[in-house]
Amino acid sequence: MNKSIRTFWAGAALLGLSAIAWAADPPAEGQGPMHHSAAADGAKAAPTDDELIASAMMAAPKKVALNATIVVPDAKGGMRTLRKGSNGFTCMPDNPETPGPDPMCWDKNAGDWIDAYMNHKAPPTGKVGLMYMLAGGTDASNTDPYAAKPTASNHWIKTGPHIMIVGADAGFYDTYPKDADPDTKSPYVMWAGTPYLHLMAPTR
Numbered sequence: 001m002n003k004s005i006r007t008f009w010a011g012a013a014l015l016g017l018s019a020i021a022w023a024a025d026p027p028a029e030g031q032g033p034m035h036h037s038a039a040a041d042g043a044k045a046a047p048t049d050d051e052l053i054a055s056a057m058m059a060a061p062k063k064v065a066l067n068a069t070i071v072v073p074d075a076k077g078g079m080r081t082l083r084k085g086s087n088g089f090t091c092m093p094d095n096p097e098t099p100g101p102d103p104m105c106w107d108k109n110a111g112d113w114i115d116a117y118m119n120h121k122a123p124p125t126g127k128v129g130l131m132y133m134l135a136g137g138t139d140a141s142n143t144d145p146y147a148a149k150p151t152a153s154n155h156w157i158k159t160g161p162h163i164m165i166v167g168a169d170a171g172f173y174d175t176y177p178k179d180a181d182p183d184t185k186s187p188y189v190m191w192a193g194t195p196y197l198h199l200m201a202p203t204r
Contacts (some may be wrong), residue, residue: 047093049082055093056082059103060132064089068105094135101135113166117145117196123167131164134203143180145196155180164190165199173197 047055052072057065069085072093091105106114110129116122141147141154150156165172173189176199182188187201 047096052093053082055101056091056103056105058094058101058135059091060089060105060134064105064132065091098138100138102133102138103135105132106130110164110166113196113198122195125167127167129166131166133159133164134161136161140190142182142190143192145191145194157182157184159184159200159202161203163201163203165201166196168199173199 053070056070056072057068059065060068064087067085067087068089068091070082070091070093071079072082074080088108089105090111092103094101094103107130109124109127110131112127113123113129116124137159139150139156139158141150142157144154147154147156173192176187176189177183178189178192178197182190182200184200185202187199189197190200191197
């Protein structure tokens with residue numbers, strides 16, 4: 001599961017997330033805050049653990065984020081737990097290589113859904129999952145679950161702060177618009193017609 005989550009976060013255009021892998025090892029002594037400081041050679045300074053945790057907590061409501069497990073990809077291709085949680089939610093911080101803020105939190109069922117997506121398997125049935133991206137999301141295709149960049153036919157859309165409901169029965173999604181070019185300011189179904197359809201519900 002950890003490997004799949006890292007790959008999902010680092011390279012997949014999923015749920016408004018499209019990213020490039022970045023190292024999240026602790027910064028050397030004297031390095032400054034995330035995004036605003038650079039090392040002597042011009043490279044970006046690595047964020048501190050406290051900064052990564054604060055970023056990850058922006059994804060979900062405060063009461064959820066306070067007790068969530070916080071994880072981040074590490075430089076060796078694995079996952080590093082920054083803080084162990086107790087409520088079944090897992091959160092990841094923003095990836096600084098993407099255009100906008102995209103921290104994310106998900107519950108266990110959503111984690112199983114992500115794992116199925118990453119392995120091109122059918123999502124588990126009867127396991128409705130919840131995901132938060134309250135700080136926003138990076139752009140993605142609304143029709144192709146594995147698209148990495150916009151084309152003339154993959155209906156690339158822009159997403160703002162939102163929640164996602166995954167793994168629900170088909171009848172649930174039938175009550176929401178499934179347009180290829182949706183009004184992203186209202187709830188709509190993303191990736192309709194695929195095993196990975198899910199509800200996108202904007203929060204503002």
